[in-house]
Amino acid sequence: MQFVVASHNHDKIEELQRSFRVCNNEVIPYTDLLPKIKFPPEGNRSYEKNASDKALFISKLLPDRLVIADDSGLLLTARPEILGVRTARDLTDYPTPHQYAQHIIRLVQGKNRTFIMQTSIACAHQGKIIKVVDDTLKGQIASTERGINGEGFSRILIPRDSTKTLAQMTFNESYPYLTRARAAEKLIRFLKENRDQC
Numbered sequence: 001m002q003f004v005v006a007s008h009n010h011d012k013i014e015e016l017q018r019s020f021r022v023c024n025n026e027v028i029p030y031t032d033l034l035p036k037i038k039f040p041p042e043g044n045r046s047y048e049k050n051a052s053d054k055a056l057f058i059s060k061l062l063p064d065r066l067v068i069a070d071d072s073g074l075l076l077t078a079r080p081e082i083l084g085v086r087t088a089r090d091l092t093d094y095p096t097p098h099q100y101a102q103h104i105i106r107l108v109q110g111k112n113r114t115f116i117m118q119t120s121i122a123c124a125h126q127g128k129i130i131k132v133v134d135d136t137l138k139g140q141i142a143s144t145e146r147g148i149n150g151e152g153f154s155r156i157l158i159p160r161d162s163t164k165t166l167a168q169m170t171f172n173e174s175y176p177y178l179t180r181a182r183a184a185e186k187l188i189r190f191l192k193e194n195r196d197q198c
């Protein structure tokens with residue numbers, strides 16, 4: 001299957017391409033087919049709604065394609081009033097992965113270090129949502145950035161049953177923890193089981 005991804009985030013597009021390739025699928029950015037367009041503003045209601053809004057927006061312009069969109073965020077137990085579904089907007093003052101990783105480390109300093117990372121992927125066809133899948137990862141925020149296989153969140157997220165950050169793992173080791181990869185698997189499984197829906 002070929003998917004068109006509604007995203008402007010280069011790292012996210014690459015991770016989705018890797019996640020879908022495992023199952024022999026292909027992901028292309030919508031900008032391969034259309035000029036770059038501003039997405040509708042994200043809301044504060046849910047990751048599912050934000051992902052669906054992006055997928056629907058591009059699906060209406062490319063109705064015959066399977067369009068996917070992802071919304072991800074990080075919720076800190078110590079600061080539940082920020083980040084989460086607003087992660088992209090709350091991190092705008094920290095534009096580089098190193099800057100936002102350091103900011104998050106500071107936010108949990110001396111406090112509860114647990115986090116929940118969530119990804120929702122919406123899939124649209126003919127201007128309608130056909131499926132939304134979610135996945136979450138729980139664990140602890142590291143006290144310093146660690147690892148070379150990734151940046152940003154990957155260098156500070158330690159999954160619950162590990163002592164390493166995601167960036168300290170090889171890709172094969174980290175794959176089972178990646179919310180985007182696991183959500184992608186759920187979507188592909190759904191589409192294979194319900195081929196007549198699309």
Ligand SMILES: O=c1[nH]c(=O)c2ncn([C@@H]3O[C@H](COP(=O)(O)OP(=O)(O)OP(=O)(O)O)[C@@H](O)[C@H]3O)c2[nH]1
Nearest residue numbers: 007008009070071072073087088091151152153154
């Ligand atoms: O190091 C990271 N590894 C990740 O895996 C990851 N996923 C999300 N983020 C951060 O969370 C915001 C929300 O992202 P988001 O889902 O709203 O997407 P976005 O606005 O960047 O792109 P788009 O897809 O909407 O064009 C993004 O800006 C990033 O700061 C990540 N950082």
